[in-house]
Amino acid sequence: MSPDWLARITTARHAPAIGVGLLALAATVPLLYLRPAAAAIAITAANVLAFATSGEPTVAGMAAQLIAVYQRVKGTPKEAEMRRLFPERFKILDTL
DSSP: OOOHHHHHHTSGGGHHHHHHHHHHHHHHTHHHHSOHHHHHHHHHHHHHHHHHHHSSOOHHHHHHHHHHHHHHHTTSTHHHHHHHHOHHHHHHHHHO
8 A cells, every 4th residue: 555645646636746846857957967068958848848838937947048058158159149149147147
């Protein structure tokens, strides 16, 4: 017989929360384990899937997306273009 807490978290009414939680993890964890290009692709895919399923991505997922793009373009010729497109965001990231 399974514990009561396990039965409660696996019921159908909690399934959307579990799905959003897994998408949130999929949108943030790649920063720890993947190189910047691969992390940016994985995070983008997770954010698109989160947006398609729940209508809005998580705040952590969007922050991870921004950090992945920052890591990807820092020190390259595309950095100037990205700074022009997102000046406020790059100011915040430069202070971190």
